Amino acid sequence: METETKPKSKTIAIQGGYGAFHEIAAIKYFGDENIEIVPRNTFKDLFQALKKGIVDFGITAIENSLAGSILPNYSLLLESRMKIIGEIYLRIKQNLVALPGQKIQDIKEVYSHPMAILQCQSFFDDYPKIKLVDSVDTALSAKMIADEQLTGIAAIASDLAAKKYKLEIVAEQIETNKMNYTRFLILQNINGSTVSNENANKASLSFALAHQIGSLSKILSIFSFHDINLSKIQSMPIIGKDWEYQFYVDVEIADYQRYLHALSAINPFTSGVHILGEYTSGRKLLD
Numbered sequence: 001m002e003t004e005t006k007p008k009s010k011t012i013a014i015q016g017g018y019g020a021f022h023e024i025a026a027i028k029y030f031g032d033e034n035i036e037i038v039p040r041n042t043f044k045d046l047f048q049a050l051k052k053g054i055v056d057f058g059i060t061a062i063e064n065s066l067a068g069s070i071l072p073n074y075s076l077l078l079e080s081r082m083k084i085i086g087e088i089y090l091r092i093k094q095n096l097v098a099l100p101g102q103k104i105q106d107i108k109e110v111y112s113h114p115m116a117i118l119q120c121q122s123f124f125d126d127y128p129k130i131k132l133v134d135s136v137d138t139a140l141s142a143k144m145i146a147d148e149q150l151t152g153i154a155a156i157a158s159d160l161a162a163k164k165y166k167l168e169i170v171a172e173q174i175e176t177n178k179m180n181y182t183r184f185l186i187l188q189n190i191n192g193s194t195v196s197n198e199n200a201n202k203a204s205l206s207f208a209l210a211h212q213i214g215s216l217s218k219i220l221s222i223f224s225f226h227d228i229n230l231s232k233i234q235s236m237p238i239i240g241k242d243w244e245y246q247f248y249v250d251v252e253i254a255d256y257q258r259y260l261h262a263l264s265a266i267n268p269f270t271s272g273v274h275i276l277g278e279y280t281s282g283r284k285l286l287d
Contacts, residue, residue, distance in 0.1 A: 009036040011055040013046045016137035019161030023139075025090045025184040026059050041136060043073055047080045050189050058082065058187040064092070065181040067115050069234055074206075074248050077185075077276055084204050084277025086186035089284040094120050094180075096171040097142055097162040098154040104170055109133055111141040112156035120156055123174040142167055181284065185277075198256045200278035202231070205251065205263075207270035211243030218269050219247075226262035227254065253278070 010030060014022035017039050026037060038055050040046040050058040060077075063069045077084075094116055098107060109131045110117075110124070116138050117124075124130055135141045141155035146165035154170060155161075162169050185204075209215045223230060232250040237243075253259045267273055 009034045010057060011036045011038055013038045013040050013049040013055040013058040015040055015043050015046050015060060017139035017143050017161075019142060019158055019164040020137060020139035021090060021092060021158055021182065022059055022061065022184065024158060024160055025088050025182075028090065029059070029086065029088045029184075029186055030057075041140075043070075043076055047076045047082060047187075050082055050187060051080055053189065056188070057085075059184050060187060061182050062185050063183045063232075064115065064119075065179065066119055066177055071234075071236060074234060074236060074246075077187075078206050078246070078248075078274060082187045083190045084185050084279055085188045085190075086279045087202075087282035088184050088186070089181045089282050090184060091284075092119065092175060092180045092182050093159065093173050094138075094156050094175040095159055095162060095169045096123075096154050096174055097145075097157050097165075097167040098170050099145060099149065099151060100166070100168045102151065102154065102168065102170060106152055107154045107170065108152045110154045110156060111135045111144065113138050113141075116156045119175045119177070119180055122176040123171070139164075183282070186279075197278040200256070200280060201253050202281040203251050203253055203259065203278045204248065204276040206246060206248050206274040206276055207266070207272065208238060208244060208246050209270060211245070215269065216247070219266050222265045222269075223251065223262055226258045226265070228252070228259060228262050229254075248276075252281070 012026045012035055014037055016022050023037050040049055046058050049055050060073055061070055062073055107130055111133045112135055114134045117132050138157040139161040142157040142161040142165045145153055145155055229252040230249055231252055234248040235245045238246050263273055
C-alpha cells in the first residue's frame with residue numbers, strides 16, 4: 001500500500017527569534033502549514049542564508065509607517081541581488097510581556113528593539129521610573145526573560161512571542177499610534193539579473209544618478225509621460241562618489257508594456273536600472 005508523500009516544507013529565514021513580527025508576517029503570507037522558520041540574528045545573516053541556499057525564501061522588513069525606511073536593508077537588497085517576489089503589510093501590535101505574576105509596578109527595566117521602544121514611547125511617559133534598554137530584537141528579548149527567569153524585567157514583543165515563551169501580557173497594544181504598519185518584502189534567490197512577471201502590478205527599481213541639474217526631474221517626467229505612478233521614492237548617497245545618489249522607487253504597473261517602455265526610456269539617463277522585483281502589491285492586515 002502506497003503512503004502519501006508529505007509536501008516538503010518551505011524554509012523561510014527571518015530576522016529575530018521565534019515569535020518575532022517577521023514570523024507572524026511569514027505565517028500570514030505563506031500560511032502556517034508546511035513552513036519552517038529559520039531565525040537569524042541580523043538582516044545581513046538573513047540575506048547570507050538566502051544567498052547560500054540554506055533557505056528557500058527570506059522575509060525582511062523594509063519600512064514602518066511611523067519610523068520610516070530601514071535604510072541598510074535597501075543596500076543589502078541591491079548588493080545581494082535577491083529578488084522581491086511579494087510583500088505584505090502587517091499591523092504591529094506591541095505588548096508589554098513579563099514572567100507570570102508580574103505587574104506593571106514590579107517592572108524596573110524593559111528590553112526591546114529600538115524601533116519598538118520608539119513606537120511605544122507615550123506609554124512609558126506615564127512610567128518614568130522604568131528604564132528602557134535597546135536590544136537586537138523584540139522576540140529575543142522575550143526569550144531572554146523566559147530563559148533566565150528574570151523578575152522585574154519586561155519586554156516589548158508580540159502576543160505570539162508571549163505565547164511561545166510562556167510569558168504574560170502585562171499591558172496589551174501599548175503602541176502610540178494604532179495605525180502602525182510595517183511593510184515586509186518576500187525574497188527569493190532567483191538566478192539571472194532579470195525575471196519578468198507580466199502579471200505583476202507593482203515593481204521595485206533601483207538606479208544611480210549623478211548630481212546634475214534636472215537629472216531626477218527627467219526620470220520623473222518619463223514615468224509621468226508613460227502614466228506610471230510612483231508609490232515610493234528613497235535616495236541614499238553612494239559611498240565613494242561625491243554627490244551621487246542611488247534611488248530606490250516603487251512603481252505601480254497598470255500596463256506592463258508601457259512599464260517596459262518607461263524602463264527603456266529612463267535607462268540612458270541613469271548608470272543602470274536594476275529591477276529588484278516585479279510582484280503583486282501586498283495586502284494590509286489588521287491582525
